[in-house]
Amino acid sequence: MAKGIKTGGRTKGTVNKTTKETKELLQKIVSNEIDKISGLLVQLQPKERIDVVIKLLPYLVPKQSEVTIDDISENPRTVIRWGNNAIEI
Numbered sequence: 001m002a003k004g005i006k007t008g009g010r011t012k013g014t015v016n017k018t019t020k021e022t023k024e025l026l027q028k029i030v031s032n033e034i035d036k037i038s039g040l041l042v043q044l045q046p047k048e049r050i051d052v053v054i055k056l057l058p059y060l061v062p063k064q065s066e067v068t069i070d071d072i073s074e075n076p077r078t079v080i081r082w083g084n085n086a087i088e089i
Contacts, residue, residue, distance in 0.1 A: 020060075045052050078089040 041052060044052065080087045080089065
């Protein structure tokens with residue numbers, strides 16, 4: 001085998017057979033249970049229902065990253081304008 005040159009095995013991007021089968025199995029299980037979720041949520045207490053919804057949110061809404069400003073000048077100035085009005089902060 002020449003150094004740095006792939007000469008055998010799976011080609012780049014080919015999914016592992018076990019991983020593919022596992023994903024397919026999980027997808028079937030979730031598909032079968034998705035219709036039952038609404039009925040199951042109704043049976044829960046309000047606090048439990050909120051906890052479940054909070055746990056499911058990361059799969060529906062992307063997580064927001066924190067934005068910080070490291071370099072602030074000594075006299076930062078922000079002007080907010082609306083119509084004929086303006087405020088300098």
